[in-house]
Amino acid sequence: MLSAVERKIEQFISDLNDKEVTALYAKLPHGKRLRAKLILKIAGNTLSVVKTAAIVEMIHAASLLHDDVIDDAYTRRNKPSLNALYGNKTAIMLGDILYSKGFLELNNISPEVAKIVSNAVVQLSLGELKDVSLSKAFHLDKEIYLHMIYQKTASLMEAAAGAAALLAGKDKRAYMTYGRNLGIAFQMIDDILDITMDAQTLGKPALHDFEEGKTTLPYIYLYEAMKEDERVKLQSLHRKKLSDEEAEWIKVKMQEYGIIQKSFLEAKVLVEEAITLMNERGESALSGIAMAMIERDF
Numbered sequence: 001m002l003s004a005v006e007r008k009i010e011q012f013i014s015d016l017n018d019k020e021v022t023a024l025y026a027k028l029p030h031g032k033r034l035r036a037k038l039i040l041k042i043a044g045n046t047l048s049v050v051k052t053a054a055i056v057e058m059i060h061a062a063s064l065l066h067d068d069v070i071d072d073a074y075t076r077r078n079k080p081s082l083n084a085l086y087g088n089k090t091a092i093m094l095g096d097i098l099y100s101k102g103f104l105e106l107n108n109i110s111p112e113v114a115k116i117v118s119n120a121v122v123q124l125s126l127g128e129l130k131d132v133s134l135s136k137a138f139h140l141d142k143e144i145y146l147h148m149i150y151q152k153t154a155s156l157m158e159a160a161a162g163a164a165a166l167l168a169g170k171d172k173r174a175y176m177t178y179g180r181n182l183g184i185a186f187q188m189i190d191d192i193l194d195i196t197m198d199a200q201t202l203g204k205p206a207l208h209d210f211e212e213g214k215t216t217l218p219y220i221y222l223y224e225a226m227k228e229d230e231r232v233k234l235q236s237l238h239r240k241k242l243s244d245e246e247a248e249w250i251k252v253k254m255q256e257y258g259i260i261q262k263s264f265l266e267a268k269v270l271v272e273e274a275i276t277l278m279n280e281r282g283e284s285a286l287s288g289i290a291m292a293m294i295e296r297d298f
Ligand code: FPP
Pocket: 059, 060, 062, 063, 064, 066, 067, 071, 073, 095, 096, 099, 121, 124, 125, 128, 152, 153, 190
């Protein structure tokens, strides 16, 4: 029933009665709609559920519009990003419109749902700011990385699952843990793919994170595993445009020290915990979504 969510977003946009916004929204690739999927699988497809899923997807789309400006990213999902096509100002404003219309509509759901979703957007924004400030230096603290990705990515999935559980009268805590684990694992895998995938498959330039200054989990583990001279070299490559040889050196070292496997296993543990929680509740569709996240090639 994802199509009902698409139609609801289109309706929210057309409420705005602005041809430019309608045309710009039409340019945005939809993505996997993972958050909407979770909400529908947890809570069915009543009008409030579909609206909540549409709102969460609009907030998510807004956050990516802003993120691509912040990250100087010119491609998203194998297409030019909106900032690449129309410039930063338009991308930021479309983000603001999606976000504020989403918030306006949130008032029509319930105070509890509004609270859980708006709290997640605060976390999301705090997490993105932390991502930016951490990128200014070579940092190696895994706990800080984990908290940042919880805020930046997992908070909205946690809230999506929690809001859906509230709407369905289900046990909020278990579903929120499911959403949180999935979100953290999702970002860990996104950070791994930045290293393992080629630019074509990734839909954005590879090793972009490190060039942008992001020391994600694989870099933290790689540094820990390396000998002193290698550490010095790795640190010297941080936050700079990498030559083909330098990029290759990083990839080879990641393989040599088994870092991709180690990072992936960490994501897998979280996903397995989420699967167990859902299996205990007979939620096989939700276990399936979690399983699909780890059953891919690295
Ligand atoms: C992607 O991270 C970014 C996020 C998941 C969160 C972005 C949040 C904001 C910009 C805060 C503002 C929020 C609103 C609602 C306007 P990434 O760069 O690691 O992932 P990527 O590879 O998909 O770019």
